[in-house]
Amino acid sequence: MEKIKVLIIGSGPAGYTAAIYAARAELKPVMYTGIQPGGQLMITTEVENYPGYPEGIMGPAMMDNFRAQAERFGTDIRYGLATEVDFSSYPLKVTIDEEHQVEAESVIIATGASAKWLGLESEQRLNGFGVSACAVCDGFFFRGQDVAIVGAGDTACEEATYLSKLCKKVYMIVRREEMRASKAMQSRVLNTPNIEVLWNTETKEILGDKGVEAAMVINRTTGVERKLDVTGFFVAIGHQPNTDIFKGKMQMDENGYLITVPGSSKTNIEGVFACGDVQDHVYRQAVTAAGTGCMAALDAERFLVMKEHEHDVIA
Numbered sequence: 001m002e003k004i005k006v007l008i009i010g011s012g013p014a015g016y017t018a019a020i021y022a023a024r025a026e027l028k029p030v031m032y033t034g035i036q037p038g039g040q041l042m043i044t045t046e047v048e049n050y051p052g053y054p055e056g057i058m059g060p061a062m063m064d065n066f067r068a069q070a071e072r073f074g075t076d077i078r079y080g081l082a083t084e085v086d087f088s089s090y091p092l093k094v095t096i097d098e099e100h101q102v103e104a105e106s107v108i109i110a111t112g113a114s115a116k117w118l119g120l121e122s123e124q125r126l127n128g129f130g131v132s133a134c135a136v137c138d139g140f141f142f143r144g145q146d147v148a149i150v151g152a153g154d155t156a157c158e159e160a161t162y163l164s165k166l167c168k169k170v171y172m173i174v175r176r177e178e179m180r181a182s183k184a185m186q187s188r189v190l191n192t193p194n195i196e197v198l199w200n201t202e203t204k205e206i207l208g209d210k211g212v213e214a215a216m217v218i219n220r221t222t223g224v225e226r227k228l229d230v231t232g233f234f235v236a237i238g239h240q241p242n243t244d245i246f247k248g249k250m251q252m253d254e255n256g257y258l259i260t261v262p263g264s265s266k267t268n269i270e271g272v273f274a275c276g277d278v279q280d281h282v283y284r285q286a287v288t289a290a291g292t293g294c295m296a297a298l299d300a301e302r303f304l305v306m307k308e309h310e311h312d313v314i315a
């Protein structure tokens with residue numbers, strides 16, 4: 001069985017930042033990228049809010065930079081998916097691509113989260129070209145324009161409010177006749193003059209060739225269709241943390257996000273650390289993911305020093 005000191009699972013900003021720190025600490029990290037190397041930023045266009053890029057940078061180009069920096073200090077980056085873990089004993093065991101077994105002294109989980117989508121063909125085709133799952137990331141591109149947002153949870157309300165400050169008009173598409181969001185969030189939305197809530201409404205199609213030009217929606221009770229002249233279409237119907245392989249093996253909240261000790265990246269398993277969106281449903285930004293990636297590498301380094309010390313005392 002292959003033995004690894006620091007195993008990093010996932011290759012978004014959190015994973016790469018953990019790799020940069022761990023590699024510079026000469027811990028010889030091995031990273032398995034997952035099936036979408038680079039993570040969610042690979043499906044974004046321009047990133048304008050990551051500090052250090054005054055002119056902005058395309059999401060994929062930014063992830064190339066992260067990767068190059070991690071490689072520069074010797075991270076062993078491999079394409080592969082962690083398919084099973086056994087954290088019931090130490091060292092920690094992880095199976096890659098259902099066949100390769102590794103034994104790790106520490107594991108950094110940076111598997112991220114995936115936005116949920118409506119499932120329309122036009123939504124995927126125009127993703128990054130007017131369709132987005134992150135208002136905080138992309139809202140700025142639509143300032144002064146009319147946009148739509150789908151969803152009725154706290155995220156949708158928060159993002160609709162955020163968009164209302166930048167955009168001329170925000171249509172909020174709610175599939176039922178009530179919202180799931182907290183009352184406070186709802187009342188903020190309902191009291192914002194340039195947000196129009198479309199109750200009982202579903203999206204039929206997003207129209208446009210090279211970018212969003214409009215959205216066709218239908219009222220589920222009356223069957224009346226309406227064309228919304230929008231240039232931006234935001235989907236805020238929830239995120240799914242990528243934690244299937246950890247179910248029943250680690251502490252997670254009711255939505256499947258890994259639980260970390262506040263102020264650290266420590267999970268309930270000794271030697272296992274979590275960073276980025278897999279443990280954060282609140283901020284979900286590249287820069288916050290990178291920050292927690294740094295924390296995970298430092299926590300792993302301290303943990304390994306402590307283990308070595310324990311070993312020396314016993315020996």
Ligand code: NDP
Pocket residue numbers: 117118150151152153154155156158175176179180181236237238239281282
């Ligand atoms: P939620 O799961 O809470 O809400 C998802 C929303 O999307 C629901 O209103 C749901 O509708 C709607 N939806 C789901 N699928 C579809 C679909 N196919 N078509 C149309 N609408 C759809 O996700 P959130 O991301 O809003 O929140 C996740 C968690 O994070 C929650 O616990 C939330 O409270 C928390 N959060 C807290 C914040 C804060 O406190 N500041 C900010 C943001 C999130 P329906 O209701 O009909 O099922």
